[in-house]
Amino acid sequence: MLLNFLDEEISQLKAEGRFVKLRVVTGMQAPVSVVDGKTVVNLTSNNYLDLTEHPKLKAAAKAAVDSNGVGTAAVRPIIGTMDMHLALEAKLAKFKGTEAALTFQSGFTVNVACCQSLMSSDKDLLISDELNHASIIDGGRLSKAVRKIYPHKDMKALEAILKEGAGARRRMIVTDGVFSMDGDLAPLPEIVALAEKYAAFVMVDDAHASGVMGKNGRGTPSHFGVSDKVEIQIGTLSKAVGAVGGYVAGERRLIDYLTSVARPFTFSSSLPPSVVATCSAAVDVMLDEPERIAKLWDNARHFKEGLKKLGFDTGASETPITPVLIGDTKKAQAFSARLFEEGVFALAICFPIVGRGKDRLRTIVSSGHTAKDLDFALEKFGKVGRELGLI
Numbered sequence: 165m166l167l168n169f170l171d172e173e174i175s176q177l178k179a180e181g182r183f184v185k186l187r188v189v190t191g192m193q194a195p196v197s198v199v200d201g202k203t204v205v206n207l208t209s210n211n212y213l214d215l216t217e218h219p220k221l222k223a224a225a226k227a228a229v230d231s232n233g234v235g236t237a238a239v240r241p242i243i244g245t246m247d248m249h250l251a252l253e254a255k256l257a258k259f260k261g262t263e264a265a266l267t268f269q270s271g272f273t274v275n276v277a278c279c280q281s282l283m284s285s286d287k288d289l290l291i292s293d294e295l296n297h298a299s300i301i302d303g304g305r306l307s308k309a310v311r312k313i314y315p316h317k318d319m320k321a322l323e324a325i326l327k328e329g330a331g332a333r334r335r336m337i338v339t340d341g342v343f344s345m346d347g348d349l350a351p352l353p354e355i356v357a358l359a360e361k362y363a364a365f366v367m368v369d370d371a372h373a374s375g376v377m378g379k380n381g382r383g384t385p386s387h388f389g390v391s392d393k394v395e396i397q398i399g400t401l402s403k404a405v406g407a408v409g410g411y412v413a414g415e416r417r418l419i420d421y422l423t424s425v426a427r428p429f430t431f432s433s434s435l436p437p438s439v440v441a442t443c444s445a446a447v448d449v450m451l452d453e454p455e456r457i458a459k460l461w462d463n464a465r466h467f468k469e470g471l472k473k474l475g476f477d478t479g480a481s482e483t484p485i486t487p488v489l490i491g492d493t494k495k496a497q498a499f500s501a502r503l504f505e506e507g508v509f510a511l512a513i514c515f516p517i518v519g520r521g522k523d524r525l526r527t528i529v530s531s532g533h534t535a536k537d538l539d540f541a542l543e544k545f546g547k548v549g550r551e552l553g554l555i
C-alpha cells in the first residue's frame with residue numbers, strides 16, 4: 165500500500181514515453197546480434213573494436229578464473245587488491261603515458277570519485293560543459309564545489325566563468341572528450357590554453373574515445389597532442405575495451421590521493437580477476453592490432469557518407485557515433501521500431517535525454533561490421549526513411 169505512489173509514477177513515465185522496456189540479447193554482444201529473438205545489424209552498442217568476442221580476451225578471462233577465482237570479496241584498500249590489479253594499472257599508465265593509473269568498477273564511479281574527491285570545499289569551482297555525461301553531473305552534485313555550466317563547447321562562456329572564478333581555491337574544468345549523443349569532440353587545445361591562462365586543471369572523460377581516438381586508441385588528449393596538459397584522464401573499460409570498469413590516469417600523487425579518499429574505491433569492492441585479465445589483454449590487442457581502429461574509422465566514414473547521401477542529417481558528428489536527427493519523439497521512435505522489424509537495431513534517443521526537438525536515432529558502427537552489414541543497414545534506413553516521409 166505504501167508503494168502505491170509508484171503506480172502513478174509509472175503511468176507518468178509511460179505517458180511521457182520514458183518507461184523502459186529492456187531489450188534482451190541472446191548469445192554474444194556482436195556486430196550482428198540476436199536481440200529480443202531477432203537477428204539484427206547492431207548499431208547500438210559501444211563495441212567499437214568488436215573486442216567482446218575476441219579470442220584472446222576470452223582466453224584471458226577463463227585463465228584468470230582458474231588462477232585467481234571469480235571474485236575479490238573485498239574493497240581495494242582492505243584485501244581486494246591483487247597483483248593483477250596493479251599490473252593492469254601499470255599497463256594502463258604506460259599506455260596513456262602517465263606516471264600512474266587507478267581502476268574503478270565503472271566509468272561512472274571513477275567520474276564521481278574524481279569530482280567528489282578533488283572538489284571538496286565550497287571554495288572550489290567545478291566548471292562543466294552542458295552536455296557532459298550524467299556521471300559528471302552526479303559527481304558534481306556530490307562534491308562540495310560551486311558548479312558552473314557553460315553552453316556546449318562555448319569557449320567565450322568558459323573564459324568568462326574562469327575570469328569570474330579567479331578567487332576560487334581550486335578550479336577544475338571537466339569535459340567529455342567525445343560527446344556521447346552527438347559524436348562531436350571537445351575543443352581540447354582551446355580548453356587547455358584557457359586552463360593554463362587562468363590556473364585551472366583539466367579532467368577529460370574519454371569513455372567514448374578510449375580505443376577510438378588518438379594513437380592506438382589512447383584518447384582525445386593524444387589525438388590533439390595535449391596529453392601533457394590534461395591533468396586527469398578518465399578512460400572506460402566498458403566500451404571499446406569490451407569488459408567493464410573505468411580508470412583514471414595521471415600523476416603519481418593524484419593516484420595516491422584518490423587511493424586514500426575516493427569513496428567508490430574505499431567502499432565498493434574491486435574488479436573481479438576475469439575482468440582485470442580481460443582488460444589487460446584488451447590493451448595488448450589495441451597495441452598489436454591497430455588495423456581494428458583503422459577498420460572502425462573506415463566503417464564510420466562509409467556509414468556516415470551513406471546516411472548523408474540518403475538525405476539524413478547527421479549533425480556535428482566527428483567520430484563513429486553518428487546521430488540521425490529526426491526532431492520529433494514519436495517519429496524517432498517509429499523509425500527505430502520499423503528499422504528493428506527490418507533487421508536493423510538503432511536506438512531512438514529522445515527528450516529529455518537530449519534537448520527538445522533534438523530527438524534522434526543514434527548509430528555506432530563497429531570494426532566488426534562487414535561492408536555487407538552496413539550496406540544492408542543503409543538500404544533499410546533509406547526504405548523506412550522514405551516510408552515515414554523523413555527523407
Ligand SMILES: *Cc1c(COP(=O)(O)O)cnc(C)c1O
Pocket residue numbers: 270271272273275297299340344369371372400401402403408409410
Ligand atoms: C558510458 C559513459 C560513462 C560511464 O562508463 P561506464 O564504464 O559504462 O560506467 C562515463 N562517461 C561517458 C561520457 C560515457 O559515455
